[in-house]
Amino acid sequence: MTQKNETKILLISLVVTGALLAGGGWWVYQAGFLGGNTSLTGGRGSDGTLSAGGKLLTRDAPEKRAAVEAIAQNDFSTAVSRLEAYLQNNPNDPEALIYLNNARIGNQNVPTIGVAVPITGNLDAAQEILRGVAQAQKEINDQGGINGTPLKVVIGDDQNTPQGASNLAQAFTRERLLGVVGHFSSENSEAAAGIYQESGLVMISPTSTSVTLAQKGEYIFRTVPSDAFTAKAMVRYQLSELNQQQAAVFFNSQSDYSQSLKNEFTKELFSSGGNVVGEYDVSSNFNARNALQDARSKGAQVLVLATNFNTLDQAVQLIQENGRNLPVLAGDSLYAPRLLQLGGNNALGMVLAVPWHIDADPNAGFVTRSRQLWRADVNWRTAMAYDATVALIGALRQNPTPQGVQQTLGNANFQASGAAADIRFLPSGDRNQAVQLVKVEAGSRSGFGYDFVPLP
Numbered sequence: 001m002t003q004k005n006e007t008k009i010l011l012i013s014l015v016v017t018g019a020l021l022a023g024g025g026w027w028v029y030q031a032g033f034l035g036g037n038t039s040l041t042g043g044r045g046s047d048g049t050l051s052a053g054g055k056l057l058t059r060d061a062p063e064k065r066a067a068v069e070a071i072a073q074n075d076f077s078t079a080v081s082r083l084e085a086y087l088q089n090n091p092n093d094p095e096a097l098i099y100l101n102n103a104r105i106g107n108q109n110v111p112t113i114g115v116a117v118p119i120t121g122n123l124d125a126a127q128e129i130l131r132g133v134a135q136a137q138k139e140i141n142d143q144g145g146i147n148g149t150p151l152k153v154v155i156g157d158d159q160n161t162p163q164g165a166s167n168l169a170q171a172f173t174r175e176r177l178l179g180v181v182g183h184f185s186s187e188n189s190e191a192a193a194g195i196y197q198e199s200g201l202v203m204i205s206p207t208s209t210s211v212t213l214a215q216k217g218e219y220i221f222r223t224v225p226s227d228a229f230t231a232k233a234m235v236r237y238q239l240s241e242l243n244q245q246q247a248a249v250f251f252n253s254q255s256d257y258s259q260s261l262k263n264e265f266t267k268e269l270f271s272s273g274g275n276v277v278g279e280y281d282v283s284s285n286f287n288a289r290n291a292l293q294d295a296r297s298k299g300a301q302v303l304v305l306a307t308n309f310n311t312l313d314q315a316v317q318l319i320q321e322n323g324r325n326l327p328v329l330a331g332d333s334l335y336a337p338r339l340l341q342l343g344g345n346n347a348l349g350m351v352l353a354v355p356w357h358i359d360a361d362p363n364a365g366f367v368t369r370s371r372q373l374w375r376a377d378v379n380w381r382t383a384m385a386y387d388a389t390v391a392l393i394g395a396l397r398q399n400p401t402p403q404g405v406q407q408t409l410g411n412a413n414f415q416a417s418g419a420a421a422d423i424r425f426l427p428s429g430d431r432n433q434a435v436q437l438v439k440v441e442a443g444s445r446s447g448f449g450y451d452f453v454p455l456p
Helices: 001-025 024-035 060-074 074-090 096-103 122-141 162-175 187-199 211-215 225-241 256-271 288-297 309-322 336-346 365-373 379-398 402-410
Strands: 112-117 152-157 203-205 220-222 246-251 273-282 302-305 328-330 351-354 436-442 450-455
Touching: 060 074, 060 096, 074 096, 096 122, 096 152, 112 122, 112 162, 122 152, 122 365, 122 379, 152 162, 162 187, 187 203, 187 211, 187 220, 187 256, 187 302, 203 379, 211 220, 211 256, 211 302, 220 379, 225 302, 225 328, 225 351, 246 256, 246 309, 256 273, 273 288, 288 309, 302 309, 309 328, 309 336, 336 436, 336 450, 365 379, 379 402
Parallel strands: 112 152, 203 220, 246 273, 246 302, 302 328, 328 351
Antiparallel strands: 351 436, 436 450
16 A cells, blocks of 8 residues: 555545544444443442432332342343333332433433532432433433433532542443533532542533532533522612621531632622621530520620531521521521521511522423422432533533533534523533522421512
8 A cells, every 4th residue: 555545545534533523423432432322221330329210329119229229130121021010109209200210211322421529418408309310311301302312410428528529530430421500519620520520421400509619620510500699689678678787607618609709799889788697517516595696795686507418406496596687597508498497487577598499480391390290399419410401401402512512512603491490511510590588488388388489
């Protein structure tokens, strides 16, 4: 063969390869880079915390366990029939719904994403996030999939710790997924972000609000508004609606989220003409009565709870001690039935800033579909997880490779239709979305006599 012919063949090969890679063909990625993801079919992740169906991670039940055992044996038809029967009587189980949709795919090599949730440590939050992912997966697969190919989801338990989040991120990168929804808390997301960034795998957090998360790199996104947006809404309410200038702020120094919200609120209040008369760390040796007395002696007119879920008990102690004497503002981490249950009458009138509430637009398509699917109301964590999954689906439609997903999401023209609003990302990876204020009022929906009700 002459040198001229060799050069010609080489050029043709390079052009063909470049065209395939530029097109982001899923089968090229699977065959050439991943080599298939059969290890996930039976749910056997490298560290035992991953499952696409072959391992129970959340709720156990005989019918569900039988389905999982069938998946582990590649008996997908049995798994499908058992999961369908189980979901008839247990429609609110998102793990089962994800496993059902995965079982319908069987051993096919298809676009696959991960979802990182705190099953160990905060099962309620994990279930809320999984519902959003499960709903988005079901909807796209029922519509025929992404460009005709169904979507598979791998569930991972980050154990609600920074180390667990790092371990899970490493496991996800070894499996060479196309994107990850997660993690739950800001500290866990920040612990995992560097691993995703270095490996070139997009992470979209539905619930992590710390402002510093946006500094972790171009592969890090979120569908929840950052603490900067939340702080602005809280300060605006304090100054305009409560007409009070002086605030006492309570926070957890061991939480990135709590520190971030405290700092953003303080900065925003000072720049708007108000004042923080005292900051109180609830993480150790906290005495609600003493802290409240000190805050009042310094002229506090409003109590601001920038605490996180792990210190909800301390927040409740403060609410009970306050007894509705001073108005109370709080961030989204305290949006939990437990606050209504334990806070009771003392929590009446308390205002929280959250990303979304189901009654803010009760006739929205997502609201209708979620109620039909889960036969219950969902909260903001489910809505934001749905949006994160929808964003990944939108990116996969255009370029189903890890780098292609990042480039698509980072494009200023990217847009996808979310639970309540279009999903667009700022250059930082943050989402530009308004914050919804809700107030604790008497009601029957929660079952505790009190509900979170959206403010106009």
